[in-house]
Structures are given as C-alpha cells and as structure tokens.
Amino acid sequence: MIKVLLFYVTAAVVILLVDRKVIRNLPKVNRWFTYLLLIGGMVIFTYSILNKHVTYASVWLGELLRPLVPF
Amino acid sequence: MEKTTRRQIVLLGFTYVINITLVNIPSQVISSAEQYAYLSFILAGAVVLLMLFFLTRSSMRFPGQDLFQSLTCRFPIMGKAIVLLYMLFFFMILVRDIRTMADFTNVILLPITPILIISLCITATVVYLARGDVKTVLGITELYGPMMIIIVIVMPFIVMRDFDFDLMRPLLHVNWKGVAEGGWLSISYIGQILILPFIFHSKDYKFKHGLYSMLISLAILTILILMTILLLGIHVSGRLMYPTYELVRQLRVTDFLDRFDLIVVALWYPAILLNLAISLYIICYGLKIVIPSVSGKMMAAPIALFAFSCGFWFYESSIELFQFNWEWTLIALIFIVALPLLIFAIHRPLKT
Numbered sequence A: 001m002i003k004v005l006l007f008y009v010t011a012a013v014v015i016l017l018v019d020r021k022v023i024r025n026l027p028k029v030n031r032w033f034t035y036l037l038l039i040g041g042m043v044i045f046t047y048s049i050l051n052k053h054v055t056y057a058s059v060w061l062g063e064l065l066r067p068l069v070p071f
Numbered sequence B: 001m002e003k004t005t006r007r008q009i010v011l012l013g014f015t016y017v018i019n020i021t022l023v024n025i026p027s028q029v030i031s032s033a034e035q036y037a038y039l040s041f042i043l044a045g046a047v048v049l050l051m052l053f054f055l056t057r058s059s060m061r062f063p064g065q066d067l068f069q070s071l072t073c074r075f076p077i078m079g080k081a082i083v084l085l086y087m088l089f090f091f092m093i094l095v096r097d098i099r100t101m102a103d104f105t106n107v108i109l110l111p112i113t114p115i116l117i118i119s120l121c122i123t124a125t126v127v128y129l130a131r132g133d134v135k136t137v138l139g140i141t142e143l144y145g146p147m148m149i150i151i152v153i154v155m156p157f158i159v160m161r162d163f164d165f166d167l168m169r170p171l172l173h174v175n176w177k178g179v180a181e182g183g184w185l186s187i188s189y190i191g192q193i194l195i196l197p198f199i200f201h202s203k204d205y206k207f208k209h210g211l212y213s214m215l216i217s218l219a220i221l222t223i224l225i226l227m228t229i230l231l232l233g234i235h236v237s238g239r240l241m242y243p244t245y246e247l248v249r250q251l252r253v254t255d256f257l258d259r260f261d262l263i264v265v266a267l268w269y270p271a272i273l274l275n276l277a278i279s280l281y282i283i284c285y286g287l288k289i290v291i292p293s294v295s296g297k298m299m300a301a302p303i304a305l306f307a308f309s310c311g312f313w314f315y316e317s318s319i320e321l322f323q324f325n326w327e328w329t330l331i332a333l334i335f336i337v338a339l340p341l342l343i344f345a346i347h348r349p350l351k352t
Helices: A002-024 A028-050 A057-068 B006-024 B026-060 B067-074 B078-109 B115-131 B134-162 B176-199 B207-232 B234-239 B243-249 B260-290 B296-314 B318-323 B325-346
Strands: none
Touching: A002 A028, A002 B115, A002 B296, A028 B296, A057 B296, A057 B318, A057 B325, B006 B026, B006 B078, B006 B134, B006 B176, B006 B207, B006 B243, B006 B260, B026 B067, B026 B176, B026 B207, B026 B234, B026 B243, B026 B325, B067 B078, B067 B176, B067 B260, B078 B115, B078 B176, B078 B260, B078 B296, B078 B318, B078 B325, B115 B134, B115 B260, B115 B296, B134 B207, B134 B243, B134 B260, B176 B207, B176 B260, B176 B325, B207 B234, B207 B243, B234 B243, B243 B260, B260 B296, B318 B325
C-alpha cells in the first residue's frame, strides 16, 4: 500500500523541482502555500487511500443535508 | 494584449456548462422528469439566467473591473470572504470533475489502468492548461467549442432513421413534479455559467453574451436529451450510468465509419480537460486577488494536486458521486442564488 503513496510523493517532488527556480524569487508566502497544499494533499491522500475505514466527505455531507432536500 | 472577443466569452460559458453536464446528470434527469427532461433544463436555465442578470448588473456598476476585483476593492473584508467562498465552490467543482473524468475513463476507455494513474494524468494536463493565461484557455475554447456544437447538430441527421417517436408519449401530460426534480438536479450544473462575470470585466462582458451562451447550452442539452430518449427510451437511459455515451455509440456512418463514438470522445475529451482548467484557473485567480503577493500561476500545480487528493476523499465511488447530486444542489444554491442576490443588493460604488 505504501507504494501508492509514492505516486503522490513523486508528483509533489516533481512540482517542487520544476518550480524551484521561479518560486525562490517570489515572496515567501508562495513557498509556504506550496508546502501547505502539498502536505495537506498528502495527509488527505494517505487518509483516503491507505485507511480501511474512511469517512467520505460526500457521504457525510449527504447524511447531513438529506433532510433538507425537498425531493 | 489581444482583446477578448464576444465569441470567446460565449464559447467559454458554453464549454464550462455543457461538457460535464452531458455526462453527469442525463440519467438522473430522465429518471425524474421522463420524456419532459428538456423542460427541467429550461426551468433551471431560467432561474440561472435571472441570477446571471443580477451578477452582470452588479459587475457593470464597476466599469473595467471583474467581480472578484470590484468585491475586494469595495469591501476589503467581506468581499474577500465572498471571493474565498466562490473559490471553495469552484474547488468543489474541480474535485468533482477530476473524479468524474477519472471514473469515466476507467469505466469506458481504460478499464485496466489504475484510476490513480488516470487521475494523475488528467491533473497534470489540467495544470499545464491552467498555467497559461486566460488567453490560452480562451484559445482552446475557440477550437473545441464550435466542434462540440457542430457534432451535436450533425448527430440527429445521422441517427434520425432509428428514432422511435412513440417513446415520447404521452406528449402533453407533463409530470411537473418530475420536471421540478430534474430542474433541482440540473441547476447546480447549469449554474456554472455564473463564472463569466467573475473572469471578465464589464467592458468586455455584457449580459447578452451570457444569454447567448445559456441559449446555446440549453439548445445543445435539449437536442442531446431528446435524442437519448428517442433512441434509447426512458427506462433504458434512466438505468444507464452514461446514457449520452451510449447515444454516441449508436452513431454509425454506414459501413464507412462504424466507430463514430471514438471520434466524438476524442473531440470531447480535450474539451472536458478545458473545463477542469477553467475551474483551476479561477481558483488561482481568486487566490491572487485575495492575497496579491501570491503568484496564481505558481499555485496551479499544488492546488491541482490537492484537488486530486480530495477527489478520492470526497467521493467513495462514481455511484456516490451521482447520488450526491441531490445534496450538491443545496450547497450550489448558496452560490447560484443566495450570494448573487446578496452581491446585487449591497455591491454599489461609494457615493462621493
């Protein structure tokens, strides 16, 4: 299962390598946003792919909102 | 810099509405509204058109600015909050579309390839499309938009001899409850046209462009849904996952070209990638408006990868994705009805 996570890590490393030179010259906030999004994405990816019992957002929201749907 | 033309705006609105709508909801709309499914689209289109009018009027109060720019200038805190909410809306659309496309490709085109790889390939392509300026997106729209229109207009002539007009009966006993259910399902998809005043400033974008865009979209959706009903019937198409693809599979240009569906899918697929690119572009653009020091272009890849991850967390399966359409409308109505009304009510220039 850990191999699946490698897909994500590889994609994230490719993004960091390709954008390395450009992002270095931009304000720091760009770097922080990039790291935040990539790490956040990895946490969500790990949770949803590698976990046995996942609470899917649409299932949870569906349960919550179903009483409000008029049909 | 080249000026954005009227045709580009109309085609962008059309592309953003039509490509995913024709995959995701025909089955459910036909199940609910039966042979009057086209009325559901018209009903939803009328509501969305009214909201588009309100948003366009709000946008025209600030000449030379799009709605994102004018909202953040006029209301530094609340305006940014509204922009962030719309970014969230378009992010959810992006996540849904990535998952839809990955599922469609996995089910129909590449059954052996793992869905993760398909999804990653789609995401990578979308990043490259969105990283170009809005001009890149508009350029591709100008290429694929007319092609989609021509294909759909030509389709009835190819399959006309197989139409069974008995499948449209009863013709005049409209099931209005079913039509309303279909309208409920389709409003969240047709409402995506509200993107126009957020991307284009009021000097380029006028209400009539949105109107033309909506009319073309509704006409194409009506042709497609009528063809599906006339060819496959209500009961079959209501039980299919992708009835529009099944409709396209019925296209045979005599013995000369018996897999016409491959050509149609080959032309439709880049158009749907363009849809995803538009969603990603507006999220990056919104982020740049909210935090000016952030480079929207550089954020495209991380945001897309984040959306790729969310695609697997938001939806358990493609069945769940379709089922969620009922509740998704409830969320979408905040962005399609409530916020446009709020913007129309409060978004006025300061009196000097």
